[in-house]
Amino acid sequence: MKNYELILKEHSLKVTPQRLGMLSIIDYVGHITIEELFANIRKDFCSISIATLYKNINSMVEVKILKEIKISNSKSKYEILKNEHSHMVCKKCEKLEDLNLCLDITIENASKKSGYIFDENALVLFGICPECQR
Amino acid sequence: MKNYELILKEHSLKVTPQRLGMLSIIDYVGHITIEELFANIRKDFCSISIATLYKNINSMVEVKILKEIKISNSKSKYEILKNEHSHMVCKKCEKLEDLNLCLDITIENASKKSGYIFDENALVLFGICPECQR
DNA sequence: TTGCAAAACGATAATCTTTCTTGTTTATAT
DNA sequence: ATATAAACAAGAAAGATTATCGTTTTGCAA
Ligand SMILES: [Mn+2]
Ligand SMILES: [Mn+2]
Ligand SMILES: [Zn+2]
Ligand SMILES: [Zn+2]
Numbered sequence: 001m002k003n004y005e006l007i008l009k010e011h012s013l014k015v016t017p018q019r020l021g022m023l024s025i026i027d028y029v030g031h032i033t034i035e036e037l038f039a040n041i042r043k044d045f046c047s048i049s050i051a052t053l054y055k056n057i058n059s060m061v062e063v064k065i066l067k068e069i070k071i072s073n074s075k076s077k078y079e080i081l082k083n084e085h086s087h088m089v090c091k092k093c094e095k096l097e098d099l100n101l102c103l104d105i106t107i108e109n110a111s112k113k114s115g116y117i118f119d120e121n122a123l124v125l126f127g128i129c130p131e132c133q134r
Numbered sequence: 135m136k137n138y139e140l141i142l143k144e145h146s147l148k149v150t151p152q153r154l155g156m157l158s159i160i161d162y163v164g165h166i167t168i169e170e171l172f173a174n175i176r177k178d179f180c181s182i183s184i185a186t187l188y189k190n191i192n193s194m195v196e197v198k199i200l201k202e203i204k205i206s207n208s209k210s211k212y213e214i215l216k217n218e219h220s221h222m223v224c225k226k227c228e229k230l231e232d233l234n235l236c237l238d239i240t241i242e243n244a245s246k247k248s249g250y251i252f253d254e255n256a257l258v259l260f261g262i263c264p265e266c267q268r
Numbered sequence: 269t270t271g272c273a274a275a276a277c278g279a280t281a282a283t284c285t286t287t288c289t290t291g292t293t294t295a296t297a298t
Numbered sequence: 299a300t301a302t303a304a305a306c307a308a309g310a311a312a313g314a315t316t317a318t319c320g321t322t323t324t325g326c327a328a
Contacts, residue, residue: 013275013276014274014275014276014323014324014325015324015325016275016277016324017323018276018277019276034314034315047277047278048278049277049278049280050278050314050315051278051279051316051317052278054315054316055276058315058316068206068207070204070205070206071204072202072204072256088244088248088250088252090250097248099244099247099248101240101243101247106237106240107259109235110220110222110233110235110259113233113234113235114222114231114263114264115263115264115267116222116224116261116264117261117267118222118259118260118261119260119261121258121259121260122206122256122257122258123255123256123258124255124256124257125244125250125252125255126252126256127245127250127251127252127253127254128250128251129248129250130248133249147304148294148304149296150295150304150306152305152306153305168285169285181308182307183307183308184286185287185288185306185307185309186305186306188285188286188287189287189305189306190305192286192287
């Protein structure tokens, strides 16, 4: 990821310093909650309004620049939308990480079993990360 | 499911008409949002407080009588906790259904790849149900 | 460049949603 | 039956999200 201006333009959203700042932070940290993002962006834009943040998050999710990740027992995190992938959450240190898995067979099975035609999935695995296992 | 009294006692929660009513509704409809449950239970307990509902939901989730299902782009639903299973959501009629899949191999792969030890997962598949395909 | 219209911004009010508080009632064990 | 702890209803409080509105900025075209 790099050229946030281009990304915004491609999705017919105007390029504003606030949006560029948001994207740059989200891209840098990978996954972030609303309140973390607000705290973070205030360092650069001390007068940014929480309403602006919500509105920008929502419009960027709508045009699929961003994606919301819902997680049991914690607040939603947002990430820059990239190729489909799953997530892992460590129950001890609470970090969230990407995980690239091939779910083709699983989804095919699901389709056979149910008759549904699937085009999207959300998988979150919970457990203990390698560091916290020691 | 049947004996809600026993279930509550087994989890050291007092048996109250409100709780029995909640469990009976949830069990009957399978999956339900807070507001649906509130609307529903008010038919039987016209004076039940929304605070009671929230507190009971929370304590029953805590002792694992209930489980929260987080779903992208919609409100959380609650169900009676049973053996682990996945969920399917139809993007057209918006219904949510259970789906029993074996994820053992997938999770084993994930473990090998990441070093995590997993003991819980949440999988939601999104697509079009058989009825809506016609 | 400059000027215009639409979109985005900040401030703040309004609207949910969820939790907390308090006085009263109820469930359960003795 | 009585005592005690838990649960209840009602409403206040807190937290999260959205709506409103006057001002500023952006993108585009003259
Ligand atoms: Mn991710
Ligand atoms: Mn289910
Ligand atoms: Zn960890
Ligand atoms: Zn359907």
